[in-house]
Amino acid sequence: MIKLRCAAALAAGALALAACGSGAQEQPSASPGQPRTLKLWHYESADGAMGKAWDAAIKKFESTHPGVTVKFEAKGFEQIQKTASMVLNSDQAPDIMEYNKGNATAGLLSKQGLLTDLSEEAGKRGWDKLLSASLATTAKYDDRGIMGSGKWYGVPNYGEYVMVYYNKEMFEKNGVTVPTTFEEFTAALDKFAKAGITPISNAGAEYPAQQIFYQLALSKASRAWIDSYELYKGKVDFHGPEFTYAADTLADWVKKGYIAKNSAGIKAEDMAVAFMAGKFPIMVSGSWWYGRLQTQLKKFDWGTFLWPGNQFAPGSSGNIWVVPEKSANKDLAYDFIDITMSKEIQNLLGNSGGVPVAADPAAITDAKSKELIDNFNKLTSQDALAFYPDWPAPGYYDVLVAGVQSLINGSKPPAKVLDEIAQPYNDNLADLGN
Amino acid sequence: MRRYPVLAALGVLAAAMLFPFVIVTFNAFKTPAEYSSGQPLSPPHGLNLDGIITFWTRVDFGEKLWNSFMISGSVAVLAVVLSVLNAYALGIGRVRGRLSILVVFLVANTLPQEALVYPLYYLAKEAGLYDSKLAIIIIFTVIQAAFGTYLLSAVLGQFPREILEAARMDGAGRFTALWRIVVPISRPTLSVLVIFFFIWTWNEFFLPLIFLISNDNQTVPVALGVLQGEREMDATTSSASALLGIVPAVAFFLIFQRTLTRGVTVGAIK
Numbered sequence: 001m002i003k004l005r006c007a008a009a010l011a012a013g014a015l016a017l018a019a020c021g022s023g024a025q026e027q028p029s030a031s032p033g034q035p036r037t038l039k040l041w042h043y044e045s046a047d048g049a050m051g052k053a054w055d056a057a058i059k060k061f062e063s064t065h066p067g068v069t070v071k072f073e074a075k076g077f078e079q080i081q082k083t084a085s086m087v088l089n090s091d092q093a094p095d096i097m098e099y100n101k102g103n104a105t106a107g108l109l110s111k112q113g114l115l116t117d118l119s120e121e122a123g124k125r126g127w128d129k130l131l132s133a134s135l136a137t138t139a140k141y142d143d144r145g146i147m148g149s150g151k152w153y154g155v156p157n158y159g160e161y162v163m164v165y166y167n168k169e170m171f172e173k174n175g176v177t178v179p180t181t182f183e184e185f186t187a188a189l190d191k192f193a194k195a196g197i198t199p200i201s202n203a204g205a206e207y208p209a210q211q212i213f214y215q216l217a218l219s220k221a222s223r224a225w226i227d228s229y230e231l232y233k234g235k236v237d238f239h240g241p242e243f244t245y246a247a248d249t250l251a252d253w254v255k256k257g258y259i260a261k262n263s264a265g266i267k268a269e270d271m272a273v274a275f276m277a278g279k280f281p282i283m284v285s286g287s288w289w290y291g292r293l294q295t296q297l298k299k300f301d302w303g304t305f306l307w308p309g310n311q312f313a314p315g316s317s318g319n320i321w322v323v324p325e326k327s328a329n330k331d332l333a334y335d336f337i338d339i340t341m342s343k344e345i346q347n348l349l350g351n352s353g354g355v356p357v358a359a360d361p362a363a364i365t366d367a368k369s370k371e372l373i374d375n376f377n378k379l380t381s382q383d384a385l386a387f388y389p390d391w392p393a394p395g396y397y398d399v400l401v402a403g404v405q406s407l408i409n410g411s412k413p414p415a416k417v418l419d420e421i422a423q424p425y426n427d428n429l430a431d432l433g434n
Numbered sequence: 435m436r437r438y439p440v441l442a443a444l445g446v447l448a449a450a451m452l453f454p455f456v457i458v459t460f461n462a463f464k465t466p467a468e469y470s471s472g473q474p475l476s477p478p479h480g481l482n483l484d485g486i487i488t489f490w491t492r493v494d495f496g497e498k499l500w501n502s503f504m505i506s507g508s509v510a511v512l513a514v515v516l517s518v519l520n521a522y523a524l525g526i527g528r529v530r531g532r533l534s535i536l537v538v539f540l541v542a543n544t545l546p547q548e549a550l551v552y553p554l555y556y557l558a559k560e561a562g563l564y565d566s567k568l569a570i571i572i573i574f575t576v577i578q579a580a581f582g583t584y585l586l587s588a589v590l591g592q593f594p595r596e597i598l599e600a601a602r603m604d605g606a607g608r609f610t611a612l613w614r615i616v617v618p619i620s621r622p623t624l625s626v627l628v629i630f631f632f633i634w635t636w637n638e639f640f641l642p643l644i645f646l647i648s649n650d651n652q653t654v655p656v657a658l659g660v661l662q663g664e665r666e667m668d669a670t671t672s673s674a675s676a677l678l679g680i681v682p683a684v685a686f687f688l689i690f691q692r693t694l695t696r697g698v699t700v701g702a703i704k
Contacts, residue, residue, distance in 0.1 A: 073649045076659040276470040296470040
């Protein structure tokens with residue numbers, strides 16, 4: 001027994017020594033003629049649209065760059081969120097990585113000088129022409145790290161937007177047709193409610209409910225209002241027609257039974273599963289569900305439409321490629337981004353259930369994917385992506401979740417909820433010195 | 435007669451404890467389509483191993499297991515050695531100011547890891563240890579040894595003086611007394627500590643997440659995090675990964691069950 005324990009202790013000691021030995025890492029060399037390595041990180045799932053497209057991009061990159069190997073590492077979203085600034089500040093930084101767009105993420109890193117300015121490359125390689133204005137918003141950051149203007153620090157490959165998913169069978173059975181105006185939409189909701197069916201699958205504990213709230217506000221909004229709200233280009237009145245209408249209508253919809261009262265505590269995943277199980281005829285959510293519905297939803301026929309009557313829709317570019325300032329292979333990183341923006345890769349992204357930003361519409365063969373991308377192109381051509389309601393201030397997501405939950409519960413009157421969500425927004429503006 | 439209510443209560447408690455594991459097991463063996471179209475709580479129709487296989491190959495789980503094992507094993511042994519040396523000085527050697535030293539150890543023990551992240555990050559970077567397993571081994575050896583020192587000092591403070599006296603009479607030096615007398619007598623406590631340190635280090639998530647940047651250095655809990663996307667959640671693969679993640683801990687518990695239960699009683703010194 002004693003011998004056994006000593007052996008175990010020795011073994012563990014040896015392990016510790018082995019661990020010491022593996023600490024060193026070889027550095028990528030930048031001298032010509034030498035074999036080079038492009039260290040690439042992203043956090044998309046391997047069988048999703050981006051995962052498939054980027055996999056193809058890596059293969060294409062390796063075939064067009066003999067002597068260069070791509071060292072790809074799949075990361076978790078949370079790990080990148082928590083560690084990005086530390087990693088990019090060390091010599092372990094990757095040469096290129098996917099990162100979250102937004103002021104608190106890419107904006108902050110650009111302000112700290114951890115990201116490479118891509119303006120010159122974007123002009124030279126024509127990325128700026130491939131991306132429409134509302135898509136480029138999340139690629140550019142100013143000196144304060146606020147998006148919308150300034151230098152290019154990232155390049156988005158894909159887009160996302162919020163739409164209405166519907167269950168074709170339930171629509172047919174209840175004699176409801178696809179609404180084209182807001183009046184028809186409410187009439188449809190009413191018909192379901194009268195038939196004893198809660199029409200909208202909703203999730204108040206996470207982002208979906210605030211996106212419905214934002215859709216309602218957008219129905220009364222102009223581009224100038226969106227720019228004021230999201231990019232601080234003007235003053236936003238939380239008791240103005242946009243938010244007042246949104247808060248009143250949402251509260252009203254709960255009363256009328258269009259949205260279930262108990263949805264305040266439901267999470268996005270459960271919302272989608274309930275829709276897929278055929279419990280609700282409608283789900284208002286983003287294009288990020290599309291691929292999953294395409295592959296997993298066999299129970300009934302489904303379709304999508306844009307929120308009826310709205311010019312604008314919540315949406316934006318997807319996450320962006322960034323090149324860390326400490327990247328030792330910036331030239332290779334630019335080449336790689338260029339490949340991901342090529343028609344070949346963009347078309348593949350589109351045919352795999354993603355929303356490409358620069359695909360050839362004729363090359364999208366799958367009917368469902370075509371519907372998704374046509375709607376997106378309709379939005380971008382009208383410059384109609386309105387971003388997301390939680391973007392303007394750090395920690396605003398939780399403020400909105402709480403606010404919209406009180407609307408659904410009916411625990412606070414709409415005017416009071418608007419006061420509560422106005423406060424953190426204005427505090428943040430004051431912090432920024434606006 | 436009094437046994438049945440107790441047994442019934444234990445049965446209910448066990449059922450409540452096992453319930454989440456049952457759900458995880460159910461969903462781990464479902465196909466994604468089956469999960470989406472049915473109830474998360476319903477049992478799977480068949481045994482679908484895709485989730486487990488996908489996860490295993492995607493994160494190279496064997497390598498993660500080895501990393502976790504190497505880090506936890508090294509920390510457990512090194513931390514206990516360090517604790518014994520500290521506690522020998524504090525509990526038996528009775529160095530001056532030992533109470534304040536113990537208080538410092540205790541305070542260090544209660545510090546949240548979030549507060550340690552930045553200092554440790556800069557230290558590791560300066561020492562060239564950022565993104566290496568050695569950094570995590572050193573950090574956790576110190577963190578676990580802080581607790582170990584605190585606990586062992588109390589245990590060794592009660593160590594029967596007569597035995598040490600007798601040893602000294604027989605000509606044993608300080609080191610011999612430690613190695614031949616103190617360590618063998620407190621072995622039950624020490625082996626419990628080794629196991630605790632191993633399990634605690636195995637389950638650590640936050641600091642390994644920060645320090646083990648490369649995928650080939652990552653531990654099991656960090657690898658489980660890879661599946662969490664920004665908005666999407668792959669329920670079946672997540673369940674499969676959770677199942678794979680708890681299996682080593684359960685296996686470890688079963689192997690050392692006897693030592694662990696014995697450890698509960700060693701606190702009470704005879």
